[in-house]
Amino acid sequence: MQTKRPFWKRSLFSSLFVLILLWTTTVEIADATPTAGGGQAQTEKGGFYWLPNDPEKVDEITQIFKEGQSIEELGLKPGKIQKRKGFKSLEEMRAADEKSTATYDANPGAPEMTTQGWQPPRFEYDYIRSVDECINNPASNTEEGWIKNHYAYCWTDIATYQIPRRCFLGICFYDGVQIRFTVLGYGSNHDRKARFTYFIDDILVTNPRLNGAKLKVDLLCEPKVNPGDCKPNPITPAEERTIAEWRNQHVGYKDFLSDAPDATDFNPDRIGYMEFWPQLTIKDPPRKFTRTIDGPKQTVRFDSATYMFAFPDQYFRHGAIFSKTNAVLNVPINDPQFSVLREAGEHWKHAMENPEETKPTVLGKKIPGALGDRPLTRMYTRRHPDEYAANRNKTRATCDREFRDEDRTGKQCDEFPFASTWEGSSTNGMDWFSVKLISKEANEAAGSWLGSWYAYDRILDGDYFYVRVRE
Template sequence: MSRFYRQIVLAVTILFLVMGMISPLQAQSYTDGGGYWLPNDKEKIEKATELMQQGKSIRELGIKQARIQKKEGIQTLDELMKKDQQSNATYRANMAPPIKTMAGWTPPEFDYDHILTTEECQRNPDSSSETGYIKNRYSFCWSHVASYQVPVKCIGGICINEGVQFQFTEIGYGSNQSRKMRVYYTLDDIIVTHPSLNGAKLKIDMVCESKLNAGDCQEDPDYPATERTIAQWKNKNFGTEIFTSEAPPATDANPDRIGYMEFWPKLTLTHAPRKFKKSIDGIKQTIRYDSARYMFAFPEQYFWQGAVFSKATPVFNVPITKPEFSMLKEAGQHWKFAMDHPEQTKPQLEKEKPQKIIPGGVGHSTLTRMYSKRHPEEYNRNQSKTRSTCNQEFKNEDRTGKDCDEYPFRSTWEGSSTNGSDNFSVRLISSDSNQAAGSWLGTWYAYDRILDGDQFHVEVEAPEKIATIRSEGQPQDGQDNRSSDNFSIQNIPSYATKLQWKIVDGPTGAKFDVMKDISFDIDETIFNDLQDGSETEIETSKDLYIARPENTNGESFTVEVYAIP
């Protein structure tokens, strides 16, 4: 390079730096442009968009090029099931109540609760996470902002870029009728920084990999990968791909003919005039296929095969506070009490034995389904131990119209006998509630495809006491407002929507406020004019106190705070 030419390049470079068209960091030479998934951060997305529109590299923000997923090959069934069980994700199964007929309790009709719109997907904070949002076993989604930068002018290793950016959303649908899974995807908010990029081609392909059997990943040829120009994507912004699984022969090791598949989106932008081609891969998601013949709901609903998103632990959700679920109230109250207060349940353990722990609660240990006809001996042992325990515990009670309910369920490996200790509870409840609950549990196993060996949680939606505080009948000595010590409201169950305040001791007609203790500042009033039975929005804090009590005649009182559905 001649001295004269070097001087020209240096002068142009300095001019660009002075004009702010490029930054010193860009002088690191990003001549190949790149493809990126922008971080799930509104401020960072706005800054990246601004840099892109200025022709600058978004790597100034520390954003790295998107990874390319690698295929990992076939694994064993044990390995794949273990991965499922290691997932921290959960979902709550919502099912209609059982129906009382002349023949007894019958199940509601099966109904998919799918993610129906991209807006529904994007509203959930998990939709842009590394795991995506698993709404339930049949509905998953992932949504992220994709950005491509195409170098158009490079001088001395310093480039000005044009860009393409859009919101990519994929929604996956499983099935309770077939070994088939489909993915619907959309592109929204498409931005190009130069008209020429409307002619760039974007190919979207859902890549899949068989994980257990060779036939686990079969792409439907009628729904291939889609390639369109950016202009065409603006006019038709969606696409679909469908995958099926070939059922393997049933074996002793795999009697339910399970298959596993991983899939992920690959987005490739090609701009031929600039000789630019970049691919970015989205997150991996797992599908489990099965052909379990015991997926049926009495008397005549059959679900012989299915495809589910398996990397989330199901939560058997029991909303007993809703009037339409009143038939489950007694059973649900028993299950919740057993998990919350195991030391108070029957049978009581001898003093020298370890503390009683009853599993199943969300955030703690799980229950594991045991299919009775595959494990008849163990199932019968649970049934026999429950019966003998009930006969002993309730031998002096009138059991007319009542059944002995057990928790954990006899259809789990944590049942009364198979748990290996006495970590279970029995209680007499009405036969009607017991039979409704049994029918509903069996139905849920089929509707959510809970296979033999699948783990799950139990959550009973009922008021849960989260705080108790004693208040004086007037402000404490030296205080203008405070009538109690500080108390905490924490650990609100996920199903709770409000707080309920109850006066359980003292003048029930008392009224009071709740204030927040703020160090080195004026305390804030959180709730006004509360009385027995008041309901409020949820407020969590470690520094609340009762204030300005009225109608107490100077008598102290106790307030209990409940989180309610």
């Protein structure tokens, strides 16, 4: 005779069986469905995320990630796809540059004495040299990234991919991959080409099988003014590698070229613009799961200005710069190598800091140029000969009046703001300028040095900049 198990034992056995069945059930994730905007419908659990620019928050998220918990429950939003917004006018793009509050220190070398007189130094790039230099700058993880100067840009962030491994009573446990993505950008003072190098490092995998997941990395671009503003170089395609392969080969490259449009009265410098941004796509074939995220957009300006020239033989006929920043021209007058600029620099500093003490005397005079004040605006003298001549003539007449009783032997009249700016003595329209007698040597060296810097940093006709005299 068979003895029946008590009811409570049979119920306990059944419950345990159901629990074991639920526990061992793996959640299968279907392919992400593309949306009309080019993104993906985030209807399944799991996703691809950029982490916030907050070290403490990143540490908290990373710990939860390692424990297999959902990082989305901390309020993270899955990464999005950038929208293409089409062409804009040249005025709109330049106006966007002018509105940028970012600045960078421009530090051209000291003038050099030669048999032909004072001449500018040779041009040299000041690129971002390493991933560490990038990530150690606080601006590198902002939406705009870090623009070190017109020729050097970088952006970095941590990307985290998660997918449920199994779920139990609505509670899911996750596998994932975390990486740090860094892109370094290089402008040019010789051609219409922008170059990029990107890096995948600090790879963290919570399940060994994800070493076989595929990560595709690319940089995308959109022309903004002319159709030929953004042409991906075919020799630098997107790179797709497994996570294991990225550990061994963690570098990729992308170049963009720009066709020069025809010169016109409206666009004599043959300017073009493109927007660019990084795109990462992770594919997890066993789970049939794909996610794509885009990084933030940034801008490159191309030009073919023929007047980018530094005496006597440095020509810079084409260029590509990171334009959403304004230069601050540094004049280190206490540096012995810059001693020839001391007189001019002292004058410029005094004019910006004590305008009412300068000549000509004008009550309420305000002289722009200092960082935090109104910028100066370059005026290409051969394109605006009448305005430039008016600045020089007014300066000369003012000096003749103000210094008529002084011995001017070996001296010349220095003006600030410079005659090559729209804030010059005549073109500012308000007599908000300063004149001072300085040595002929100092005046000529300063003029040559300023002219060369315009070419070195590709300060085009109409570009803003600031001046800072360092003592």
